[in-house]
Amino acid sequence: MRNNAESRKDDLRNRLIDAAEALIAEKGLSGLKARDVTTAAGCALGGLYTVFEDLDLLVLHVNARSLARLGAALRTAIPTGATAVGVLQALAQAYVGFAKDNPRLWTAIFAHRLPEGRDIPDWHRQNHAVLIAEIIQPIAALRPDLAPDALRIRAQTMFAAVHGVVQLSMHGRYVGVPDHLLGSEVAALVTAMTRAFDPA
Amino acid sequence: MRNNAESRKDDLRNRLIDAAEALIAEKGLSGLKARDVTTAAGCALGGLYTVFEDLDLLVLHVNARSLARLGAALRTAIPTGATAVGVLQALAQAYVGFAKDNPRLWTAIFAHRLPEGRDIPDWHRQNHAVLIAEIIQPIAALRPDLAPDALRIRAQTMFAAVHGVVQLSMHGRYVGVPDHLLGSEVAALVTAMTRAFDPA
DNA sequence: CTCCATTATGAACGCTGTTCATGAAGCCTG
DNA sequence: CAGGCTTCATGAACAGCGTTCATAATGGAG
Numbered sequence: 001m002r003n004n005a006e007s008r009k010d011d012l013r014n015r016l017i018d019a020a021e022a023l024i025a026e027k028g029l030s031g032l033k034a035r036d037v038t039t040a041a042g043c044a045l046g047g048l049y050t051v052f053e054d055l056d057l058l059v060l061h062v063n064a065r066s067l068a069r070l071g072a073a074l075r076t077a078i079p080t081g082a083t084a085v086g087v088l089q090a091l092a093q094a095y096v097g098f099a100k101d102n103p104r105l106w107t108a109i110f111a112h113r114l115p116e117g118r119d120i121p122d123w124h125r126q127n128h129a130v131l132i133a134e135i136i137q138p139i140a141a142l143r144p145d146l147a148p149d150a151l152r153i154r155a156q157t158m159f160a161a162v163h164g165v166v167q168l169s170m171h172g173r174y175v176g177v178p179d180h181l182l183g184s185e186v187a188a189l190v191t192a193m194t195r196a197f198d199p200a
Numbered sequence: 201m202r203n204n205a206e207s208r209k210d211d212l213r214n215r216l217i218d219a220a221e222a223l224i225a226e227k228g229l230s231g232l233k234a235r236d237v238t239t240a241a242g243c244a245l246g247g248l249y250t251v252f253e254d255l256d257l258l259v260l261h262v263n264a265r266s267l268a269r270l271g272a273a274l275r276t277a278i279p280t281g282a283t284a285v286g287v288l289q290a291l292a293q294a295y296v297g298f299a300k301d302n303p304r305l306w307t308a309i310f311a312h313r314l315p316e317g318r319d320i321p322d323w324h325r326q327n328h329a330v331l332i333a334e335i336i337q338p339i340a341a342l343r344p345d346l347a348p349d350a351l352r353i354r355a356q357t358m359f360a361a362v363h364g365v366v367q368l369s370m371h372g373r374y375v376g377v378p379d380h381l382l383g384s385e386v387a388a389l390v391t392a393m394t395r396a397f398d399p400a
Numbered sequence: 401c402t403c404c405a406t407t408a409t410g411a412a413c414g415c416t417g418t419t420c421a422t423g424a425a426g427c428c429t430g
Numbered sequence: 431c432a433g434g435c436t437t438c439a440t441g442a443a444c445a446g447c448g449t450t451c452a453t454a455a456t457g458g459a460g
Contacts (some may be wrong), residue, residue, distance in 0.1 A: 127376030157385045164364015174328030196392030
C-alpha cells in the first residue's frame with residue numbers, strides 16, 4: 001500500500017509541524033528542540049529526519065503556516081467600500097494585531113535565519129508574498145501613474161516601514177515606541193506615507 | 201600590584217572584544233564560538249568566563265562598540281547649515297551607509313537576543329540612545345508644538361520606519377527593496393514623513 | 401507461515417557553552 | 431632569600447544540542 005505509506009508520512013509531518021508550532025508559540029524559536037518536538041509529535045528522534053532535512057526546514061514550515069494565517073487575517077480585515085487610505089489603515093492595524101496576538105510565531109517569521117551561505121527555498125520565499133499582496137491595490141488606486149514594478153517597490157517600502165515600527169516596539173531595547181502607543185504611531189505613519197502620495 | 205592585575209584583566213577584556221568583533225564581522229553572530237574567540241584572543245577557554253559572565257555578555261560589548269561607531273558616523277554626517285529636513289535625510293543615508301558597510305556587525309546589534317526571561321542590562325539599553333539622539337533636534341525644529349515626550353515617540357517611530365526598510369532590504373526574503381533602490385526609497389520615506397509634519 | 405523490502409528507532413557522535421579541581425604565579429612576611 | 435599563602439589562569443570534564451546510521455521492527459507478497 002503505497003498510498004498508506006504516503007499518508008502515514010503526511011500524518012507524521014503534520015504532527016511535527018503542530019508540535020513545533022506549539023513549542024515556538026510557547027517558548028519562542030530558541031525553545032524548539034529536536035527531542036522535545038519529536039516526543040510531542042509521538043515519534044522517535046530520528047523520525048524527524050525522515051520527514052524534514054533538518055530542524056531549520058521544520059521551522060520554515062511553521063513559518064509558512066504563520067504567514068498563511070497572517071495573510072488570511074489581513075484579507076478579512078479589509079473593510080468593504082472603504083477608501084484606499086482606509087484599506088491601508090485597516091491592514092496596518094490588522095498587522096499590529098496579528099503581531100500582538102501571536103508574538104512568538106510572528107517573531108519567528110523574521111528572526112529565523114538559515115546558516116550562512118544556505119538560502120531560503122523558493123517555495124518559502126513566495127510564502128512571504130502575502131505581506132504585500134493586499135496593499136498593492138490600494139496604493140495603485142492612490143498612484144495610478146506608477147508602473148507595476150514601481151508599485152511593488154513602494155508597497156515593499158510601505159510594508160517595511162510599518163513592520164519596522166512594530167518590530168522595534170516589540171523587541172527594541174531603548175528605541176521602540178511603548179506598547180500602548182504602537183497602534184496610533186502606526187496609524188500616523190500610514191497617514192504620512194499616504195498623504196505624500198496625494199500632493200493636494 | 202593591584203593596578204597591574206586590573207590592567208591585565210582590561211587587556212584581556214579588550215583582546216576578547218576585538219577578537220569577537222572580528223569573528224562576527226567575518227562570519228556573523230552564529231560564527232562566534234567560545235573556543236575560537238579565546239584562541240584568537242590568546243587565552244584559555246575558561247579565561248573568557250573570568251572576564252564576562254557568558255558569551256552573550258561579550259556580544260553585548262561588541263554591540264556597544266558598534267553602536268558607538270554608528271553614533272559617531274551619524275554625528276559626522278550632519279551637514280552644517282542645512283535645513284531640518286536636510287539633516288534628517290543626511291542621517292537616514294548615513295544609517296543606510298553604515299548598515300551596508302558593516303552588514304554583520306549591524307545585523308548583530310538587532311539580531312542578538314538574550315535567552316527568554318533574561319533582560320538587557322541598563323547600560324546596554326542606553327547604548328541604543330545614539331539611534332535617535334540626532335534626529336530629535338531636527339524634528340523639534342519641524343514640530344515646535346510637541347512636548348519632549350511626544351517628540352521622543354515621533355523620533356522613535358521615524359527611526360523604526362527607516363530601520364525597517366533597511367532591515368527588510370538586507371534580510372527580507374520576498375519583501376525588501378532591492379539593494380540599488382534602498383537609498384532612494386529611504387529618501388522617499390523620509391520625505392513623506394517630514395512632509396506630514398508641515399501641512400502646508 | 402516465510403521472506404524480504406521498507407521504515408522506524410534511539411544509542412552514539414561531534415560540537416556546543418559552561419564549570420571547577422588543579423596547578424602555576426605572584427605577593428607578603430620573617 | 432625562603433617559605434607560606436592568596437590569587438588567578440588553565441583545560442579536562444560535563445551536560446545539552448542537532449544529526450547520523452547500524453539495527454530492529456513492520457507489514458505486504460508469495
